[in-house]
Amino acid sequence: MSSISGGPMDVSSSRASKGAQKRKASDQGDGSSRKKQKPQANSPSPRLPLPTGQPPVYSKIRAALCDSIDFWKAHQGGIQSTDKVATGMLLNGKTTPRDIIGAQVIITTVGSGNQIATDGKHIRTDNQSTKSKNYVILTNAMRMNQPVGIVVGKQSVEKGRYANNLLNVELANHFNVLDWFFITDIWSERQPTQRDGSSFMHYMVRLQSINLETVPWWLPQGHQREGMHAIGEFHCNTITCESCGTSSKEIFKEGWCCLEHTCAKFFEFSSPAVDINAIQYNENFLNERIQWSSEREVDPLAPALPVLEANCYGSEKAFKRGIVCPTCKIASRRLSWEGWECEKKCGFKLSMPPRDVPMAIINQETQDAFKKKTKFFRINEGIVHTAHDVPGYEVTSFYLPNVPQNLQEGQFIGSVTVFRPTAPTRERKGGLDDLFLEVQEATRVGSVNLRRYPAFCKGSHMEELTSQFSCNMGADYKFGVVVETSNDFNTAPDPVMKALSRLTWGGATAVQLTAGNAAENNLSVDSSSMPNHFIDFNEQLMLGYFENSQISYHDDGEKELGPTVATLSLGSPSVMNFRAKKKADFGDKLRADRVLLSFVVEHGDLVIMHGTKIHKYYDHAVTAGGIRRYALTCRYIRPEMIPDPVRRQKAIANGAVPPHWQKQAYKGESMEELNG
Numbered sequence: 001m002s003s004i005s006g007g008p009m010d011v012s013s014s015r016a017s018k019g020a021q022k023r024k025a026s027d028q029g030d031g032s033s034r035k036k037q038k039p040q041a042n043s044p045s046p047r048l049p050l051p052t053g054q055p056p057v058y059s060k061i062r063a064a065l066c067d068s069i070d071f072w073k074a075h076q077g078g079i080q081s082t083d084k085v086a087t088g089m090l091l092n093g094k095t096t097p098r099d100i101i102g103a104q105v106i107i108t109t110v111g112s113g114n115q116i117a118t119d120g121k122h123i124r125t126d127n128q129s130t131k132s133k134n135y136v137i138l139t140n141a142m143r144m145n146q147p148v149g150i151v152v153g154k155q156s157v158e159k160g161r162y163a164n165n166l167l168n169v170e171l172a173n174h175f176n177v178l179d180w181f182f183i184t185d186i187w188s189e190r191q192p193t194q195r196d197g198s199s200f201m202h203y204m205v206r207l208q209s210i211n212l213e214t215v216p217w218w219l220p221q222g223h224q225r226e227g228m229h230a231i232g233e234f235h236c237n238t239i240t241c242e243s244c245g246t247s248s249k250e251i252f253k254e255g256w257c258c259l260e261h262t263c264a265k266f267f268e269f270s271s272p273a274v275d276i277n278a279i280q281y282n283e284n285f286l287n288e289r290i291q292w293s294s295e296r297e298v299d300p301l302a303p304a305l306p307v308l309e310a311n312c313y314g315s316e317k318a319f320k321r322g323i324v325c326p327t328c329k330i331a332s333r334r335l336s337w338e339g340w341e342c343e344k345k346c347g348f349k350l351s352m353p354p355r356d357v358p359m360a361i362i363n364q365e366t367q368d369a370f371k372k373k374t375k376f377f378r379i380n381e382g383i384v385h386t387a388h389d390v391p392g393y394e395v396t397s398f399y400l401p402n403v404p405q406n407l408q409e410g411q412f413i414g415s416v417t418v419f420r421p422t423a424p425t426r427e428r429k430g431g432l433d434d435l436f437l438e439v440q441e442a443t444r445v446g447s448v449n450l451r452r453y454p455a456f457c458k459g460s461h462m463e464e465l466t467s468q469f470s471c472n473m474g475a476d477y478k479f480g481v482v483v484e485t486s487n488d489f490n491t492a493p494d495p496v497m498k499a500l501s502r503l504t505w506g507g508a509t510a511v512q513l514t515a516g517n518a519a520e521n522n523l524s525v526d527s528s529s530m531p532n533h534f535i536d537f538n539e540q541l542m543l544g545y546f547e548n549s550q551i552s553y554h555d556d557g558e559k560e561l562g563p564t565v566a567t568l569s570l571g572s573p574s575v576m577n578f579r580a581k582k583k584a585d586f587g588d589k590l591r592a593d594r595v596l597l598s599f600v601v602e603h604g605d606l607v608i609m610h611g612t613k614i615h616k617y618y619d620h621a622v623t624a625g626g627i628r629r630y631a632l633t634c635r636y637i638r639p640e641m642i643p644d645p646v647r648r649q650k651a652i653a654n655g656a657v658p659p660h661w662q663k664q665a666y667k668g669e670s671m672e673e674l675n676g
Ligand SMILES: O=C(O)CCC(=O)C(=O)O
Pocket: 541, 543, 551, 556, 567, 569, 620, 622, 631, 633
């Protein structure tokens, strides 16, 4: 599926953001900057009547609708297409003077090709091209008799012509599915004169309902059959142009004109008095009904509820999508690891906790990941790397260079150390394979409450969710996404504490090894960024990834964070990338926005980032490569940086490691062997 922007009647494609946001909803992952958008009030207009029925699917939130239906998944833009054939269209925002949404017919512009004028308004500055994407995918849909699902968006703006006003009914929700339509005509028109007196050719499209029998839900109450016609009741004439020889339908009340835009007589009416700013479509064109001729059945507008077949684990990508609540028809995203819940809170629940994925599947995925990636590491020449000798692990550290303007503070500002366990380290009793099974169980039974949270614009119709599910434990960690802290370390389940213990060992070992190696090899490091002592962690964020999930580029640069951030990866392999931020200004050497360090993260790997300035000048991202992955990341939240004394005290209490866990601390594989 692909989506394109600038669709017909679509002004809602600018995306919203949180200024302070670090992590973004990464399903879309386009990296575009997003402006904060105020939630729009859904103030009901007392002038509009209620509709006869209810939409078959609706949502307050655009992303929820895109996530829950198949024919329209355009988080941005207006038209959805598959293989260059339109499958769905959003009618939203401003309309042109001849746009119509009737009981069975929609007329709108093909859209796209407008420019943004100096006053921010969308204007046309040239004739529309047949190469325009919208024209191509809509023409293909017409040729192939493709059903096109229509969604109408509600604008709360009172003035002007908006798509929802064409419906002439009160819409209770922001995004509303109308029905299946098909395209009967695409033609060129001269657009009504613009503010500067110019007028250009653009394409218009007419769609007709496939189902002509049922009363459309969007008709105003009391007008049950207005605009509903049968096949053969009306007929629109076609006339051949004497000048160019092409045939055009007689579509205007003001008489026939040639609709072939290359013709010398294009859009010339027999009477010179016709004002193209005031012309209207005629009755025959509006009321003619055509039989939809296609062999195939139309799909239901609301897809069937998912079923967890015996050969599935429940974290394949099909299980991450939204559902349509069978009771109230609201699009409901998968917010919880455990399953779905009606977003209108009608009480409908579909519980489907993912099943445990056996190690054999993870091992196969890891082998496949290496087949695809010929090189294990991709490293820019500016990065120094070194191997360390640690029993039970292969360990590599990468030193990230300082920015040119700060070199006097040290040549390197941070290190990324990867601990890769050997097979015996992973497979021994109580090793990493067992820990993976324990984490799966804890998330399956809900002792770790993984959920997806709004990544930006919470509560607005532009709200997007994080791609992954998360749960915070220990001290509160506030980043762009507000993840509720579910457990302090006293009540956190065992696998969380076991991971904390391993990450503490990994963090301390990485700091010691990188400091020692830098001293031995005379690498000059910025000690204000990467001190040579380790501070114990007091927080753990668990992320759960389904298939096709990722965390897009972000940093861990919150001011209250300590210098070390350590992640334990369990399950499917993934790829971790680092890139320099624009402000790092490395010139050509470490080109901004280009990946400069990339490596596969395998099941059981520990990745330790050490150095606060890593997050000032670099971003990192992780893309999961299989059906189930967990990333357990520990940080130190500096309580002295929390201004509110109550929150500060809570962070200290929640992040304290209970004494019985301190005793069980992991001390590396040689100690494990010693302890039996
Ligand atoms: O999934 C991962 O390994 C990355 C986690 C991460 O980048 C983070 O929590 O900041």
